[in-house]
Amino acid sequence: MSEPVLELTGLTKTYKPGTPGAVQVLRGADLSIAPGQVVALVAPSGAGKSTLLHIAGLLDLADQGRVTICGQDMTGKSDRIRTAVRRRDVGFVYQFHHLLPEFSAAENILLPQLANGVGRSAAQARAMKLLDRVGIANRADHRPAALSGGEQQRVAFCRALANAPRLLLADEPTGNLDPDTSDQVFAAMMELVAGTGLSALIATHNLELAARMDRVLRLENGRLTEITGQQAGAGFLQSD
Numbered sequence: 001m002s003e004p005v006l007e008l009t010g011l012t013k014t015y016k017p018g019t020p021g022a023v024q025v026l027r028g029a030d031l032s033i034a035p036g037q038v039v040a041l042v043a044p045s046g047a048g049k050s051t052l053l054h055i056a057g058l059l060d061l062a063d064q065g066r067v068t069i070c071g072q073d074m075t076g077k078s079d080r081i082r083t084a085v086r087r088r089d090v091g092f093v094y095q096f097h098h099l100l101p102e103f104s105a106a107e108n109i110l111l112p113q114l115a116n117g118v119g120r121s122a123a124q125a126r127a128m129k130l131l132d133r134v135g136i137a138n139r140a141d142h143r144p145a146a147l148s149g150g151e152q153q154r155v156a157f158c159r160a161l162a163n164a165p166r167l168l169l170a171d172e173p174t175g176n177l178d179p180d181t182s183d184q185v186f187a188a189m190m191e192l193v194a195g196t197g198l199s200a201l202i203a204t205h206n207l208e209l210a211a212r213m214d215r216v217l218r219l220e221n222g223r224l225t226e227i228t229g230q231q232a233g234a235g236f237l238q239s240d
């Protein structure tokens, strides 16, 4: 079997440890995501989805446990190495697009490539290709304020994939959108991911979208459990 793109082993995380306000969020969370898998992360509000994604994406540190990205154990690695691995291998999308307002859609996708040493014309070509794949090449010159919410999130997905990462982490990427737009943006995202071998971990409260991904993981009481088959169609829909 090919090497997992993301492996989390025994992650624990407590905020404000040793104080009366201590919050024990992760209590031994494990997961393994194979190349090309798109995995949904569902959980009750406040269960720790963002915490888990931040640790998986090397934006935060667990108290204990191991994060392995593309076979590289990140335990004890310097900030410099963590940043380099994050820039090379991981793309992020959040609930709010966080696009740079003074730059066009294409420029927002171009800039991370320039920062990674890609030449301008190759970066421009990739930006246009990505925008085309999500159906908004004709909005390339628009600034974020001149785009709809769904278009802004499509650009955010393109930006996350600008440097062809191995892993996409998304935190409620369609959470701000109405149901129809959410559906369309999800389809656009799947279009971007299809055939690229990219792996994704996508936190969502939208259980219908979750059921359309390859696997569904539920985070509860600080641990992850796999929800499969019939449960994915019915059980977890009822229990959330």
Ligand SMILES: Nc1ncnc2c1ncn2[C@@H]1O[C@H](COP(=O)(O)OP(=O)(O)OP(=O)(O)O)[C@@H](O)[C@H]1O
Binding pocket: 015, 016, 023, 025, 043, 044, 045, 046, 047, 048, 049, 050, 051, 052
């Ligand atoms: N920096 C922090 N300091 C203290 N507590 C925190 C901090 N960050 C998060 N928490 C707490 O940890 C818990 C998990 O937070 P997290 O944001 O990871 O949950 P979530 O599942 O993403 O929530 P939601 O679905 O509502 O966005 C919450 O109870 C939250 O209040």
